[in-house]
Amino acid sequence: MYPPHADWRDMLQVCEELDDHTLQVLTPKYLGELPNTYVFTKQLAEHVVYEYKGKLPIVIVRPSIVISSLIEPFPGWIDNFNGPVGISIACGKGILRTIYSSPDIVSDYIPVDVAIKSFIAASWIRGTKKLEPTDDIAIYNSCAGNLFTLSLNELVVIGKELVKILPFNNMLWTCDTTLTKSLFLFNIRVLFFHLLPAIFIDTLLWILGKKPM
Structure with a gap:
């Protein structure tokens, strides 16, 4: 703690x-x-x-970056667009064209069903032991660690391949996200691939009498 x-x-x-x-x-x-x-x-x-240590049978579990499910309720299930999920969807729909980051960064992802199973296992371990007033609270890190690593570049490459097989509905552009460590190149790409296309699409919608996005 x-x-x-x-x-x-x-x-x-x-x-x-x-x-x-x-x-x-x-x-x-x-x-x-x-x-x-x-x-x-x-x-x-x-x-x-x-x-409440020593008073209640408690464990603390710290999951890393929770992502979509591995198996249950079915592979790929997710109920929000937080973290890498939102970024992946934005890339897949062709909205996010460039990311300012090192391609070598490795993030620790844990599937939501794996994380929940670790909560259950940790609770069972605590629940099968007698509670003593001197007990400390066990703390677990629910994460991939060195068991499975994935760089940001690998994530983007996998995403591009998956979009070819299972494209999104209502895609605005092809999926072609690039990573760069150069702030100058990032800003140039934001101008030409984010800002100007957004202005063009909103102008087109305005001409057609529709609400700009």
């Missing part, structure tokens, strides 16, 4: 008493080196739970 970045009780009080503008100003100060409020609130939640 990592040291708390803030006291969860203080945070509740701050959120309940301050207006939205003040909260926006204070948020970066509270986050510090954390990238966003998502991981900040997850850490607060862990400390809420941790106060």
Whole structure:
């Protein structure tokens, strides 16, 4: 368990008493080196739970980047467009043409059904042991680790091949996403492949009397 970045009780009080503008100003100060409020609130939640060690049979499971299912309820099932799923769909529909990133970056993905099975297994391990007042809370990382790695470039290549076999409905353009570490090239590609086509399509819709996208 990592040291708390803030006291969860203080945070509740701050959120309940301050207006939205003040909260926006204070948020970066509270986050510090954390990238966003998502991981900040997850850490607060862990400390809420941790106060009940030795009182309740608790485990904490930390999944990595949760993606679509491996097997259950059927392969590829997902109910949101968060994280890499949204990026993949935007690429597949031909909307996202360029990404500013290193192609060699490796992210840790875990299928949602695999993550849920790990929750069940961890709960079973805890549930089969007698609860003692001196018990600590077991913490598990549900992730792929070194068992299976995938670079961003490999993800894009696989995605392009899959779109050829199973193209999306209502595609706006062919799937041809490129990765670049050059900010200059990225901005050039955004201008010619994102901004100008968007203006062209919206102008066309406006001429036809339809709502611009």
